[in-house]
Amino acid sequence: MAIEDRSVISITPEAVEAILGIRAQEPDAEELALTVSITGVKGLLFTYELTFIPVVDAAATDVLQRFDDLPVVVRADSVARLEGATIRAGEGTLGIDNPNSPSPKIAAGTAELTGPLADKIATILETQINPAIAGHGGFAELVAVEGDTVYLRLGGGCVGCGLAQVTLGQGIEVAIRTAVPEVGAIIDVTDHASGTNPYYEAAKK
Template sequence: MGGLYPTRHGNGWPDGWLPLLTMSNNALMNFSDEALERIIEIRDQEPGEDEYGLLIEITGVQGLQFGYSLSFVPLDEAEPSDHVERHGDLAVVIPAADTGNMTGARLAMSSNPMTPGLAIDNPNNPSPDIPDFDAGDLTGPIAERVQQVLEHQVNPAIAAHGGQASLVGEENGVVYLQMGGGCQGCGMAAMTLRQGIERILREAIPEIVEIVDITDHQSGENPYYAASHAHSH
């Protein structure tokens, strides 16, 4: 995710009431030197004598990535439960609810000229919102055609790479696929799903609104596919 810029933020604690903040010695995130320098430069433009921290919040989900908000907050307005860590001269505030999903994330300057600013590279991905399926979810016209395309076109094409795709369910044009097989580290894995399976399914079944890969790519000895959450345009 790119194009992030921190803004002013306040929580509005009552006058005279200051929360007790604990500075953690265990950093959840890491920062590039360039990003850290840029953030401190922006922070130093804040008015007054208060010490401002960079508040990083997860605001939602965009595809299979988290959305973020970066803002400056006076440290005396942070929540007592917030995780606070220091990177050089910068205090970083992460809400308690987001700490698990921010562990290992890196904040750096975006390398994409179309999205200048700060970018967060996060190894944690949200789980797809998967509806509860029953047997009826595999009997609709779209589901039946997806089954046929997978059986006769997709799986024969990817079998040589040790992979296979199966339909978990379909709801309102959203197709949920489960990927399996080997070819660990295969360079064409992500491309196969994104450009191969998706293209075949969309060409054969124009009614498809969205394709969601629900495979848990963090587990198993031979994760085959990279996660995909592609939207039609």
């Protein structure tokens, strides 16, 4: 039996109505649940799959939620990445607003930050940021500090990575600004065109 005491996603009333209308066209509709899962990454966003399965086929590790007459199964391997997401109805379609991104998460650190701004940034890179992005084969290094402007270079798997700007904007930059609020602009000076082994390769045009 799937886990039922946890709330992972939300669905707008309009989306529930639309999904129930689609389900009504299926055989044994009353026995079906909507399943939601993440299937991969495209560009800077997750890709999703929404299908119907019999409620009884939900795995024990899946999360089962109920929205009026609509049971929804969130697949176990997608739960963490769908936390806080909302399914909404658009113009003849369904959309998912997901606060999560494929960018690696950078945890808050406890290292003491003292000295000049450059020393503080170097400490954040060493103790928080590089351990987090090392799993993607990448690292970040401080190039220079001019006034309150910080110049960074990404290396390893981050060079040429299609998600580098997500990692910088939602991971590295947030971590730096949280720990060192006096920082001004944060500028990426990486030559991403030189990347030979990016963790996630940008789509070729």
